[in-house]
Amino acid sequence: MEDARILGVLGGMGPLASAHFMLRLTLLTPATREQDHVPAVLWSDPRVPDRTRGKQVGKADPLPWLLHGIAGLRQAGCGAIAIPCNTAHGWYEEMQATSDLPILHIVDAATADLRRQGVAGGTIGLMATAATLKMRLYQDRLAAQGWTCLIPNDSQMARLVGPAIAAVKANRMADAYAPLAEVVNDLAARGAVSVVLGCTEIPLGLQAGPQAALRVPVVDTIDALARTSIAWALAGRR
Amino acid sequence: MEDARILGVLGGMGPLASAHFMLRLTLLTPATREQDHVPAVLWSDPRVPDRTRGKQVGKADPLPWLLHGIAGLRQAGCGAIAIPCNTAHGWYEEMQATSDLPILHIVDAATADLRRQGVAGGTIGLMATAATLKMRLYQDRLAAQGWTCLIPNDSQMARLVGPAIAAVKANRMADAYAPLAEVVNDLAARGAVSVVLGCTEIPLGLQAGPQAALRVPVVDTIDALARTSIAWALAGRR
Secondary structure, three states: OOOOOOEEEEEOOOHHHHHHHHHHHHHOOOOOOHHHOOOEEEEEOOOOOOHHHHOOOOOOOOHHHHHHHHHHHHHOOOOEEEOOOOHHHHHHHHHHHOOOOOEEOHHHHHHHHHHHOOOOOEEEEEEOOHHHHHOOOOHHHHHHOOEEEEOOOHHHHHHHHHHHHHHHHOOOHHHHHHHHHHHHHHHHHOOOOOEEEOOOHHHHHHOOOOHHHOOOOEEEHHHHHHHHHHHHHHHOOO | OOOOOOEEEEEOOOHHHHHHHHHHHHHOOOOOOHHHOOOEEEEEOOOOOOHHHHOOOOOOOOHHHHHHHHHHHHHOOOOEEEOOOOHHHHHHHHHHHOOOOOEEOHHHHHHHHHHHOOOOOEEEEEEOOHHHHHOOOOHHHHHHOOEEEEOOOHHHHHHHHHHHHHHHHOOOHHHHHHHHHHHHHHHHHOOOOOEEEOOOHHHHHHOOOOHHHOOOOEEEHHHHHHHHHHHHHHHOOO
16 A cells, blocks of 8 residues: 555635546546546645635744645655645645645646646736735746736726635526636737636636636636646656 | 635546536536535546446556545535445445545435426336446445336447447547437437436547437536535535
């Protein structure tokens, strides 16, 4: 039982996003029988305090919960950690500092997916939580690699993106589609050739309506992280 | 962090079924925000030897793998175990004997769902792996509660049900739909008023095609086990 690479998934943020990650991890793996799939442990703890609020002074700190989950995944025998929550990567350095397991960074996964889709540079849109945008989790890393990020304006964040993310966390995906599609298409109108969905609730909302209504391709960070995770797992089989 | 009930999910059998279980666990939970969802740990180990073959003499025994997963879920702090694989319940007594955690029995979940759907008795169809049928996991329990089970014939098992289950495990859901729908409708023609999908790959195959073509309602054992799991988790909140 010792030789395979077991993926640790620190999830529950939200739980639908991490369940969907497990689905995509399975569907994107080349497999002709059950035993070809990637062994994984999903730690789905939706009690982790809100990450966007956690970046504000005086609000509940998610870090102890994140470290507790990583310790649990380590104890379960996992060899690397994937975290299908973009905002949680605001604590990436603190998490990586306390763990000898590699944490697969979701922004690296997103940039790999931009290249896979043939978007080697230029102007792209970025949709994410207010905290992910404010921490500049994506903007600086992408600028260093030749992309320029357009982000929604404050009114769009408050009126469209924020409420849509909350709707997905409350199982109301149908309510999330229209506001998210409006922002994708506004970013396209402003010049984005692709839009990175830098919050794992956003692709779940956009999947609740017609994809043909979106004017540019998107980077689904659930799928991107699943692809990076599969590459890590399969590399261990050589 | 100590007061909530954490669900342990012994999965990977197959991995798509347990990922789908996590999705349904989330979608069927009444939640208005992320923190309302059920904390859970999914142990998804697709390396567990095939359960149907494991019931044959001389084939690899899945039991040590099942016990290893249960021990891992116990160590992670889980308070009960759900196993979204019907055939694995052929080792239920052995698993329960070594664990102080309650294991929520998938056949009990299926009978609760039959009643929820208003099927209080009468003739029902049962689709499952050859091992689940041969072990009579469902037939005797259902007979004791007033249902009579019709099962596919040997030719249908070899030609339709078995290959369809293997197709889902290899991510080929579209190939699984037609053979499974043919068996559902043949059981209906033979007098079944409802069909229990007693293998967690079967609902995934049937979801790949038109539901309207199925002549009777079905009991999805992924959903049934998710409902039972949510009831267990919410009972701990009072």
